[in-house]
Amino acid sequence: MGLLTDPKQRQKIILAITKYNQLLCVLCYVGGFLWFLALAYQPLNASTYFSENALLPGLVDYQFYADSDVISYNDQLTAEMKKSDKKVPKDWIFRKFQDLGLDTYYHNFSLNYPFGMPKDKSIPGQNIYAILRAKRAASTEAVVMSVPLRLPSVTSDEQTSGGIAVMLALAKHFRKQTYWAKDILFVLTEYDEIGMQAWLDGYHQTRSEYIHSENLPATSGSIQAAINLEIPSEKFHSYNLKLEGLNGQLPNLDLSNLLVRICGKEQAKVTLNKRSDAPNLDEFEGFQHSLITMLHMMWNQASGTPTGNHGLFHRYHIEALTLQGVKETRTRRSFGVENTARLVEGVFRSLNNLLERFHQSFFFYILPSTRRYVSIGLYMPPFGVMIAASLIKISF
Amino acid sequence: MAATMKRILSVLFIYTSTTLNLNIYAEVVDDFKEELFIKPLPSGHVYFHFQFTTTWEADFENPKSFEHYRLFPKSLGHVLTTYKVQELHLSQTQGLWRHDKWGYPVSSAPPGAELWVWFQPSIKSLDDTWSELVNAVSGHFCTSLNFLDSKSTAAPRWSFRPHGVASDGYSSFSKFVRYGALPREIVCTENLTPWKKLLPCNTKVGFGTLFKAIKLYDANYHSLGLDVRPVCRDSDCKRTSIELSQSLSVVFDPSVKNNEHQDWSLKKILGDVLSSRCPLASSSKIFVDTTSNIPKSIFTLSPDPDSVETITRGGEKRQYAVYDVGLQTAGGRVLNLGAKYDNPVQHNDIIPPPIYAQRYITGYGLEQGGVTCLIYNNLDTNLTVIYMETLPWFTRFYFKSLTIVNQNKQIHPYKVHYIPGKDRSRSYHLELVFRLRANSVTKISYKFERAFLKWTEYPPDANHGFYINSAVISTVLPTASNYTSTPQSSSSIETSFQDKSENFFLRIHTETLLVSLPTPDFSMPYNVICLACTVVAIAFGSIHNLTTRRFVKLDPSKKRGLLAKIKAMFIKQKNTKSDETSEKETDKEDEKEKDE
Numbered sequence: 001m002g003l004l005t006d007p008k009q010r011q012k013i014i015l016a017i018t019k020y021n022q023l024l025c026v027l028c029y030v031g032g033f034l035w036f037l038a039l040a041y042q043p044l045n046a047s048t049y050f051s052e053n054a055l056l057p058g059l060v061d062y063q064f065y066a067d068s069d070v071i072s073y074n075d076q077l078t079a080e081m082k083k084s085d086k087k088v089p090k091d092w093i094f095r096k097f098q099d100l101g102l103d104t105y106y107h108n109f110s111l112n113y114p115f116g117m118p119k120d121k122s123i124p125g126q127n128i129y130a131i132l133r134a135k136r137a138a139s140t141e142a143v144v145m146s147v148p149l150r151l152p153s154v155t156s157d158e159q160t161s162g163g164i165a166v167m168l169a170l171a172k173h174f175r176k177q178t179y180w181a182k183d184i185l186f187v188l189t190e191y192d193e194i195g196m197q198a199w200l201d202g203y204h205q206t207r208s209e210y211i212h213s214e215n216l217p218a219t220s221g222s223i224q225a226a227i228n229l230e231i232p233s234e235k236f237h238s239y240n241l242k243l244e245g246l247n248g249q250l251p252n253l254d255l256s257n258l259l260v261r262i263c264g265k266e267q268a269k270v271t272l273n274k275r276s277d278a279p280n281l282d283e284f285e286g287f288q289h290s291l292i293t294m295l296h297m298m299w300n301q302a303s304g305t306p307t308g309n310h311g312l313f314h315r316y317h318i319e320a321l322t323l324q325g326v327k328e329t330r331t332r333r334s335f336g337v338e339n340t341a342r343l344v345e346g347v348f349r350s351l352n353n354l355l356e357r358f359h360q361s362f363f364f365y366i367l368p369s370t371r372r373y374v375s376i377g378l379y380m381p382p383f384g385v386m387i388a389a390s391l392i393k394i395s396f
Numbered sequence: 397m398a399a400t401m402k403r404i405l406s407v408l409f410i411y412t413s414t415t416l417n418l419n420i421y422a423e424v425v426d427d428f429k430e431e432l433f434i435k436p437l438p439s440g441h442v443y444f445h446f447q448f449t450t451t452w453e454a455d456f457e458n459p460k461s462f463e464h465y466r467l468f469p470k471s472l473g474h475v476l477t478t479y480k481v482q483e484l485h486l487s488q489t490q491g492l493w494r495h496d497k498w499g500y501p502v503s504s505a506p507p508g509a510e511l512w513v514w515f516q517p518s519i520k521s522l523d524d525t526w527s528e529l530v531n532a533v534s535g536h537f538c539t540s541l542n543f544l545d546s547k548s549t550a551a552p553r554w555s556f557r558p559h560g561v562a563s564d565g566y567s568s569f570s571k572f573v574r575y576g577a578l579p580r581e582i583v584c585t586e587n588l589t590p591w592k593k594l595l596p597c598n599t600k601v602g603f604g605t606l607f608k609a610i611k612l613y614d615a616n617y618h619s620l621g622l623d624v625r626p627v628c629r630d631s632d633c634k635r636t637s638i639e640l641s642q643s644l645s646v647v648f649d650p651s652v653k654n655n656e657h658q659d660w661s662l663k664k665i666l667g668d669v670l671s672s673r674c675p676l677a678s679s680s681k682i683f684v685d686t687t688s689n690i691p692k693s694i695f696t697l698s699p700d701p702d703s704v705e706t707i708t709r710g711g712e713k714r715q716y717a718v719y720d721v722g723l724q725t726a727g728g729r730v731l732n733l734g735a736k737y738d739n740p741v742q743h744n745d746i747i748p749p750p751i752y753a754q755r756y757i758t759g760y761g762l763e764q765g766g767v768t769c770l771i772y773n774n775l776d777t778n779l780t781v782i783y784m785e786t787l788p789w790f791t792r793f794y795f796k797s798l799t800i801v802n803q804n805k806q807i808h809p810y811k812v813h814y815i816p817g818k819d820r821s822r823s824y825h826l827e828l829v830f831r832l833r834a835n836s837v838t839k840i841s842y843k844f845e846r847a848f849l850k851w852t853e854y855p856p857d858a859n860h861g862f863y864i865n866s867a868v869i870s871t872v873l874p875t876a877s878n879y880t881s882t883p884q885s886s887s888s889i890e891t892s893f894q895d896k897s898e899n900f901f902l903r904i905h906t907e908t909l910l911v912s913l914p915t916p917d918f919s920m921p922y923n924v925i926c927l928a929c930t931v932v933a934i935a936f937g938s939i940h941n942l943t944t945r946r947f948v949k950l951d952p953s954k955k956r957g958l959l960a961k962i963k964a965m966f967i968k969q970k971n972t973k974s975d976e977t978s979e980k981e982t983d984k985e986d987e988k989e990k991d992e
Contacts, residue, residue: 098743098744099743101439101440101651101652101656101741101743103497133494133616135491135614135616135649136490136491136613136614136615136616137491137492138490138491138492138507138508138579138907138908139492139907140507140863140907140908140909140910141910175652176652176653178614203756204758204759204760205758205759205766205768205841206758206759206760215770218496218754219754219756221756221907221909221910222757222861222909222910222911222912315760316760317760317761317762317912355857355860356857356858356859356860357859357860357861357912359859359915359917
C-alpha cells in the first residue's frame with residue numbers, strides 16, 4: 001500500500017491525472033457507455049434462474065380442463081358488450097361473480113382531474129371486486145388477479161374482455177379446490193390505473209391527491225402478489241410481459257421468471273416490450289436485438305410512468321406484472337382464452353406455494369431477453385466508470 | 397370347620413367390598429349428554445356443532461371429591477387440582493368464522509389457539525402457576541401453548557369475566573385471570589386425538605364414530621373447544637358442580653361440488669352414518685334448525701324427525717327438528733340424516749347479523765403502519781361494546797393515534813384500560829368500552845411503529861411476517877337474531893330451548909393480521925464480516941506503518957543491493973537502539989545545560 005504512505009507516488013498519480021484530465025474523462029465516459037451496451041451480449045450477462053425454490057413452477061399437473069366454460073363466458077361477454085358501445089356491462093359481470101358464490105362488491109371513487117376541469121367537479125368511477133375466500137385458511141394473505149375495464153369501443157388490440165372471461169372461469173374452478181392458502185381477489189378497475197390506485201388506496205387506507213376513494217366494503221389479508229391481465233377476446237399470437245412500474249420500480253425477477261417458465265410449458269411465445277428473444281444470442285444480430293430490447297426496457301423505466309396497472313402495486317411491497325395478449329400479422333400458432341386460463345392457473349398454483357413474500361431474487365435488473373438478465377451488480381460498474389469521469393473532472 | 401370359616405370370611409369380604417364399592421359409586425354423581433346441532437346457513441354452508449357436556453357434582457372446596465372419577469376425565473381433573481384452576485377455556489381453530497354470512501356460532505373462537513383461565517382465589521404464585529399450566533395443557537393437547545409466556549399473556553379486565561358461577565368480589569379482580577392466544581397454531585389430527593380421548597365413549601359408539609379426520613379437516617371452519625367451569629347444581633345455587641363442555645364446530649360447503657344445491661347428509665359430509673348411541677350418555681339427540689322452512693319449505697329432512705319444537709327466544713321464533721339417536725338406532729337401524737333442497741342457493745339475499753366486525757392493516761412501508769377495525773351495528777338501538785386488543789411488543793402502539801369515529805364524529809370511550817408494552821417482555825393490552833350508534837359503522841383506528849428486531853430474534857421464515865392476535869368484541873345483544881349460544885346456566889343445547897332471558901351475551905373474534913417487519917437480507921452478516929475483515933487486513937498494515945514510522949537519514953550515494961537492504965532491515969533495530977541511547981544522552985546533556 002505504498003500509495004497511501006508514499007507522498008512521491010501520490011504526487012506522480014495526481015500529475016498524471018491533471019495532465020491527461022480531458023482524455024481520461026472522455027475515455028471513462030465512452031468506455032463506461034460502451035461497457036454498458038456490451039452487457040446485452042450473451043457471454044457477458046447471466047441466465048435467469050429461480051431463487052425462490054418454493055415456487056415450483058409447473059410442477060403440479062394442471063387441473064383446469066373446463067375450456068368450454070371459459071369459451072362460453074367469453075362469448076356471453078362479447079355479446080353483452082355489443083349491446084352498448086359506451087358502457088361496460090358491469091351489472092352482468094357483478095351478477096356472474098355473485099352467482100359463483102364469491103363475495104362481490106362495488107367500490108366507488110371519484111377523480112378531481114386537475115387539468116381543464118373546474119375544481120369542484122369530479123368524475124365518478126366504479127370498480128368491481130370479488131373475494132374468493134380460501135377454504136381452509138383464515139384470510140391472512142391474498143393474491144390479486146386484476147383486469148382493467150375498457151369500453152367496447154376501443155381498438156381491438158386494447159381490448160381486455162378476454163381477461164374477464166378467464167377470471168370468471170378460473171373463479172368457478174378455484175372455488176372447488178381445497179388447497180388454497182391465500183384468498184384470491186378478482187379486481188376489475190375502471191379508467192385503468194386511476195381505478196387501480198383508488199382500489200389500492202381503499203385497501204391500504206392511503207391518500208392520493210386527486211383520487212378520492214371510499215372505504216372498501218370488505219377486505220382480505222395482506223396481498224403477496226398481483227397478476228394483471230390484458231387479454232383480448234379474440235385469438236392472439238403471443239404473450240407480452242410488462243414489468244416496469246411507477247418510477248421505474250420493477251417486480252421481483254422470480255415473478256417474471258415464473259411467467260416465462262409457465263408460458264414455456266404451455267409452448268406459448270413470450271415477448272418483452274413486444275420483442276421476442278432472438279434465436280442467435282451469441283452472434284452480432286442477436287446482440288443487436290437484445291440490446292434494443294434492453295434499451296426499450298430502460299426507456300420505459302426512465303419515463304417513470306407504469307406500463308400497466310401492475311405498476312401501482314410495487315409501492316406497497318406487492319410484486320405485480322401484466323400479461324398482455326398481442327396479435328401479430330404473421331400467422332403463427334394462435335392462443336385463446338383457454339390457454340390463458342391454464343397459464344394463469346399454473347401461476348396461481350405456484351404463488352399459492354409461497355410461504356414468504358418474494359425476497360430471494362433481484363429487485364434491480366434489466367432484461368435483454370426473457371431468459372437472460374443483467375443484475376445491479378453487473379450494470380453498476382459501467383455506471384460507476386461513467387460517474388468517475390465527472391469525479392475526475394471536479395477533483396482535479 | 398376351616399372351610400366354612402373360610403367361606404364366611406370370603407362372603408364377609410365380598411359383602412364389605414361391594415358395599416364399599418357401592419358407597420364409592422354413590423359418591424360420584426356425574427351426568428353426560430351428547431348433542432349434535434345442525435344449522436343450514438343461507439350462504440350454502442352447513443354448520444355442525446357437536447356438544448358433549450359432562451356435569452360432575454364435585455366441589456372445589458372439597459378436595460375429597462377429586463379422588464374418584466367416573467365420566468369426568470381423570471387427567472383433566474388432575475390439571476384442575478394441581479394448578480388450582482377454577483375455569484379453563486381452550487379453543488383450537490382452523491379457518492375464520494365469517495360473521496357476515498354465517499351469523500353467530502355457538503361459541504366464538506379466533507383462528508389459532510386461545511386459552512383463558514380463571515384461577516382459584518387460594519392460589520399462591522399465579523405467574524409461575526400459569527407457565528406451568530400452559531406447559532401441562534400444551535402437552536396434554538399437543539399444541540404449542542408453551543409459547544404463551546409473559547410476552548404474549550394479558551390479564552383482561554372486562555372482556556373475559558368468569559363464565560361460570562363466581563362471587564362478585566372474585567370476579568372483579570382481574571388478577572386471577574390470564575389470557576393468551578397464538579394465531580399461528582394449526583389444528584390437525586394430532587389435536588383431535590387427545591381431545592377425543594376425553595370423551596366417555598371415545599370413538600367407539602355414539603357421535604364419536606362420526607369423527608373422521610379426513611373430512612373434518614377439509615372443512616371451511618373447524619374448531620375444537622374445551623370449557624371447564626363451575627355451574628349451579630340446582631336452582632337454589634347453594635352448591636356448585638363442575639361442567640366440562642367439549643365442542644367440535646365444523647362448517648362445510650356442500651353446494652360447491654353439487655351444482656349449487658345445498659343437499660347434505662351425514663354420510664356425504666362426515667363420511668359415516670350413525671349406528672349407535674353412547675350408553676353412558678343420559679341423552680343423545682340431534683337438533684336440526686328448520687327455521688328457514690317456516691314461511692315456505694325450502695328443504696325436506698329424511699328420515700322424519702321424532703319431534704318438532706317451536707320455541708321463541710328473545711322475540712325470535714325458531715323451529716327445531718329433534719331426533720333421539722337411541723330411538724333411531726334401535727334394532728340395528730342406522731341413521732343417515734340428510735336434507736334435500738328444491739332450488740339452488742341464492743347468494744344475494746343474505747341478511748347480516750346485528751353486529752359484526754372487520755379488521756385490517758393499513759399503510760405501507762416497513763417503518764410504520766396502522767390497524768383499522770370497522771364494527772357494523774345493524775340494530776335499531778345503540779349498543780355498548782367492550783373492545784379488547786393485544787398487540788405484540790414489536791408493533792409499538794401509539795396510544796395518542798387511537799381514534800374512534802362514527803359518521804365523521806369522534807366518539808369518546810366511556811372507559812379505557814391500557815397497559816403499554818415493554819420491548820421483549822410485555823405486550824400492549826388495550827380495552828375500550830364505548831357505544832355503537834344504531835344502524836351505523838364505527839371505525840377504530842390506530843397507528844403503530846414496526847420494530848427492528850435483533851438478528852437472532854427472527855424466525856426461520858422471517859419474510860412471512862408476524863401475527864397480531866384477533867381483537868375481541870364483547871357485548872350484550874337485546875335480540876336473539878342469528879344467536880345460537882347456550883344460556884349461562886348450562887352448555888347443553890337443549891337448555892337453550894327454555895331460555896327466557898332477554899339479554900344475550902355475545903363475543904366476536906375478528907381476523908388475525910399478518911404484519912411484515914423490516915427484515916434484513918440474511919446474507920448480510922456474512923458480507924459484513926467479510927468486508928470488515930478485508931478492511932482491517934488491508935488497512936491495518938498501512939496505518940500501523942504510518943503511525944509507527946521513524947524517519948532515518950540515508951546517504952543517497954550509498955546504493956545498496958537487495959541483500960544489503962534485507963540485512964539493513966534487521967540491523968536497523970540495533971542502530972535505532974544506539975541512536976535512542978545517544979539521543980537520551982544528548983537530552984540529558986541539554987537538560988543539564990538548562991539547569992546550569
